[in-house]
Amino acid sequence: MEFTNEKCGAFLVLVISGRMDTLTAREFDAEADKWIKAGEKRLVLDLAQLAYISSAGLRSILAAAKQLKAVGGDLAFCGLSGLVAEVFTVSGFAKLLPVFATREEALARA
Amino acid sequence: MSATGRTLRLPASLENLEKFREFALAEAHSAGLSDTATGRLELVLEEVLVNIVNYAYAKPVAPGQEGPDGARMEIECAQEGPGRVRFAIRDWGPAFDPLAPEAPGLEANREADLDDRAPGGLGLLLLRTLSDAEYRREAGANVLTLRFGDETPRA
Numbered sequence: 318m319e320f321t322n323e324k325c326g327a328f329l330v331l332v333i334s335g336r337m338d339t340l341t342a343r344e345f346d347a348e349a350d351k352w353i354k355a356g357e358k359r360l361v362l363d364l365a366q367l368a369y370i371s372s373a374g375l376r377s378i379l380a381a382a383k384q385l386k387a388v389g390g391d392l393a394f395c396g397l398s399g400l401v402a403e404v405f406t407v408s409g410f411a412k413l414l415p416v417f418a419t420r421e422e423a424l425a426r427a
Numbered sequence: 428m429s430a431t432g433r434t435l436r437l438p439a440s441l442e443n444l445e446k447f448r449e450f451a452l453a454e455a456h457s458a459g460l461s462d463t464a465t466g467r468l469e470l471v472l473e474e475v476l477v478n479i480v481n482y483a484y485a486k487p488v489a490p491g492q493e494g495p496d497g498a499r500m501e502i503e504c505a506q507e508g509p510g511r512v513r514f515a516i517r518d519w520g521p522a523f524d525p526l527a528p529e530a531p532g533l534e535a536n537r538e539a540d541l542d543d544r545a546p547g548g549l550g551l552l553l554l555r556t557l558s559d560a561e562y563r564r565e566a567g568a569n570v571l572t573l574r575f576g577d578e579t580p581r582a
Contacts, residue, residue: 339477340444369466371473372550379546386541400466407556408549409537 318344322352325424329357334366337374345374349381358390361423365396370404382414391415395423432515436501439480439518447476447502451514454504455575458512464575467557468514474550475516475525475571476500483520483569511576517568524562525551525571 318335329352337345352360360381364370382392393415397405405411417423435450437443451472455465484498501517533548554560559574 371470375549376546382541
């Protein structure tokens with residue numbers, strides 16, 4: 318898994334590429350933890366480059382979303398497609414968490 | 428299962444996930460499985476194998492260890508014609524049907540909001556939703572048959 322980031326106003330956009338599975342999910346845990354500890358409260362995960370996610374990845378995402386909510390922030394998503402979009406739909410995460418088609422929409426929020 | 432199917436049997440350890448994945452993807456590729464079906468296969472396989480590693484045996488087999496005799500998992504593949512493939516996944520733990528109706532609490536949990544939503548239960552949900560699966564207990568083994576191809580239900 319690889320991460321790049323971009324600060325956009327109140328938001329930190331994290332672009333994640335590669336695979337979020339049982340063997341790699343903790344890399345995301347560490348990355349999210351780093352930004353939350355640094356004081357970022359509004360994270361947008363751009364998953365357009367993410368090829369694969371399993372329930373282990375969902376578990377990490379749920380943990381990060383709860384952590385952000387606890388500090389008055391939020392975790393949103395954009396760029397889902399293919400298997401990743403399917404997994405978000407089946408798991409109910411697409412209803413549980415804010416999911417936007419594009420990064421622009423994810424950033425155009427109060 | 429077809430007697431001519433290729434089989435991979437290894438200790439039930441997370442370090443072997445990648446070998447099972449490579450085995451299954453090679454079979455999917457040679458069967459000409461679509462990208463969509465291949466993605467679902469990869470996902471369902473991970474969920475099933477991780478479940479076996481974590482729960483089938485008294486203790487997960489530690490990396491680099493052989494584990495006790497029988498603490499194994501196995502995948503057998505049979506090609507079922509163009510674009511279609513069938514896998515049988517076996518473990519020798521206590522009888523466990525991953526397709527049995529889930530506990531009512533798990534379904535309610537998926538309706539909960541972020542504060543109340545608990546982790547867990549999603550691996551088996553993905554299995555049930557994204558594959559055409561059948562379970563049977565046979566000769567002391569749990570056997571889960573997974574079919575992928577054009578008839579696989581869409582989410």
